Amino acid sequence: xxxxxxxxxxxxxxxxxxxxxxxxxxxxxxxxxxxxxxxxxxxxxxxxxxxxxxxxxxxxxxxxxxxxxxxxxxxxxxxxxxxxxxxxxxxxxxxxxxxxxxxxxxxxxxxxxxxxxxxxxxxxxxxxxxxxxxxxxxxxxxxxxxxxxxxxxxxxxxxxxxxxxxxxxxxxxxxxxxxxxxxxxxxxxxxxxxxxxxxxxxxxxxxxxxxxxxxxxxxxxxxxxxxxxxxxxx
Amino acid sequence: xxxxxxxxxxxxxxxxxxxxxxxxxxxxxxxxxxxxxxxxxxxxxxxxxxxxxxxxxxxxxxxxxxxxxxxxxxxxxxxxxxxxxxxxxxxxxxxxxxxxxxxxxxxxxxxxxxxxxxxxxxxxxxxxxxxxxxxxxxxxxxxxxxxxxxxxxxxxxxxxxxxxxxxxxxxxxxxxxxxxxxxxxxxxxxxxxxxxxxxxxxxxxxxxxxxxxxxxxxxxxxxxxxxxxxxxxxxxxxxxxxxxxxxxxxxxxxxxxxxxxxxxxxxxxxxxxxxxxxxxxxxx
Numbered sequence: 001x002x003x004x005x006x007x008x009x010x011x012x013x014x015x016x017x018x019x020x021x022x023x024x025x026x027x028x029x030x031x032x033x034x035x036x037x038x039x040x041x042x043x044x045x046x047x048x049x050x051x052x053x054x055x056x057x058x059x060x061x062x063x064x065x066x067x068x069x070x071x072x073x074x075x076x077x078x079x080x081x082x083x084x085x086x087x088x089x090x091x092x093x094x095x096x097x098x099x100x101x102x103x104x105x106x107x108x109x110x111x112x113x114x115x116x117x118x119x120x121x122x123x124x125x126x127x128x129x130x131x132x133x134x135x136x137x138x139x140x141x142x143x144x145x146x147x148x149x150x151x152x153x154x155x156x157x158x159x160x161x162x163x164x165x166x167x168x169x170x171x172x173x174x175x176x177x178x179x180x181x182x183x184x185x186x187x188x189x190x191x192x193x194x195x196x197x198x199x200x201x202x203x204x205x206x207x208x209x210x211x212x213x214x215x216x217x218x219x220x221x222x223x224x225x226x227x228x229x230x231x232x233x234x
Numbered sequence: 235x236x237x238x239x240x241x242x243x244x245x246x247x248x249x250x251x252x253x254x255x256x257x258x259x260x261x262x263x264x265x266x267x268x269x270x271x272x273x274x275x276x277x278x279x280x281x282x283x284x285x286x287x288x289x290x291x292x293x294x295x296x297x298x299x300x301x302x303x304x305x306x307x308x309x310x311x312x313x314x315x316x317x318x319x320x321x322x323x324x325x326x327x328x329x330x331x332x333x334x335x336x337x338x339x340x341x342x343x344x345x346x347x348x349x350x351x352x353x354x355x356x357x358x359x360x361x362x363x364x365x366x367x368x369x370x371x372x373x374x375x376x377x378x379x380x381x382x383x384x385x386x387x388x389x390x391x392x393x394x395x396x397x398x399x400x401x402x403x404x405x406x407x408x409x410x411x412x413x414x415x416x417x418x419x420x421x422x423x424x425x426x427x428x429x430x431x432x433x434x435x436x437x438x439x440x441x442x443x444x445x446x447x448x449x450x451x452x453x454x455x456x457x458x459x460x461x462x463x464x465x466x467x468x469x470x471x472x473x474x475x476x477x478x479x480x481x482x483x484x485x486x487x488x489x490x491x492x493x494x495x496x497x498x499x500x501x502x503x504x505x506x507x508x509x510x511x512x513x514x515x516x517x518x
Contacts, residue, residue: 074412091399099411
């Protein structure tokens with residue numbers, strides 16, 4: 001569904017990604033793991049058009065999308081749950097969800113999609129009139145995921161959904177990723193929480209200083225000595 | 235209570251309506267695009283001239299002249315954004331101030347060239363209502379009512395529509411709205427058009443009460459900026475309330491002293507309030 005071929009990108013003269021190639025097959029969940037500063041967030045920002053492509057090729061459903069701006073990519077069916085959630089703090093929960101449905105095809109299904117999100121996250125329905133900035137960390141993450149789903153995407157990009165959350169809430173977030181997948185959505189998830197993300201995804205890549213160091217099925221990576229030693233503390 | 239004082243207070247409220255409308259427009263543009271249109275009051279002047287020209291010169295119906303003024307200034311707003319703001323959107327904000335400041339001189343000179351500096355009036359005389367010994371001009375009452383209608387329409391647009399929600403969102407997190415499928419450029423154009431339309435509406439309401447001349451913007455411009463800063467720049471509700479505070483100071487100050495002195499009192503109170511609340515009276 002999404003494929004990156006020999007992609008390089010960065011900010012100004014600073015290069016954050018070198019020659020990265022990656023495949024996200026339709027209906028699968030793919031993880032990108034790696035330490036802080038490896039370029040994981042840049043990778044997602046590149047895919048969703050917030051960071052310009054320097055060289056290489058990005059294809060979504062077979063079409064080149066490397067030159068499209070962010071709002072066009074949403075129209076193509078890519079939704080992005082950004083790092084630190086980035087909710088609009090002084091908009092209500094419902095307004096945050098409403099802006100997620102900004103693109104015209106999503107506007108037409110706004111009411112039913114809102115109902116779906118409220119079924120998925122009953123807490124959001126309870127708090128729908130509250131400012132998003134007043135939610136707890138876990139609720140904010142739910143709202144950010146809900147907002148991304150409001151555009152009815154084909155591919156969901158998630159940037160560190162477990163960051164800054166209590167262990168119990170982290171568990172809920174990963175459960176949710178499983179449920180979203182089960183509904184047929186394709187997911188690309190970036191995480192430092194290696195152990196748990198490998199339980200959720202089919203395939204994973206290890207990104208270190210801007211390059212793919214390892215890749216394989218989640219079972220292969222879980223058994224890999226380097227990963228076990230460096231990232232799982234085993 | 236003294237009946238003249240009561241009349242002054244009522245007039246203050248009525249004056250506040252139009253000022254509040256203009257403060258809403260300026261705050262909307264500042265909140266969303268992060269620029270201050272120094273020439274905002276001069277866009278009002280352009281609208282007033284169009285009303286004058288269509289109604290008093292060409293003899294078209296007043297309602298048509300009003301509608302044309304709102305559309306015309308909305309288009310002017312879009313042009314201001316496209317031609318002046320968009321090319322320098324990423325440069326230092328002083329450049330944007332200077333560019334729209336330059337527009338102010340351009341519009342005033344251009345109006346002088348077209349219409350000379352003569353004061354012109356559209357010649358609509360609305361009756362004065364007298365109620366329990368208080369005299370109120372219907373023009374002011376109408377202006378106040380229309381300004382409120384405009385404010386309510388803007389509020390429900392921002393609150394209920396998808397574009398309105400995007401306008402509120404972009405003022406909170408500029409970088410992330412693209413991920414919601416929102417094209418910033420479209421939102422900026424819509425915002426500029428709305429800001430222009432509000433100035434166009436204000437032009438209609440002011441044309442009923444005042445003569446139009448090329449420098450009429452100087453009468454309202456400084457007042458509107460003062461109101462916006464007092465309410466906290468970009469804070470629409472703050473600006474709305476501040477408009478009524480300032481207009482009340484002017485009206486009641488005028489009752490106790492003179493009209494000229496009342497502006498001095500208003501600006502002096504503004505400076506004093508700025509020492510107490512430098513980020514605006516309603517700053518969060």
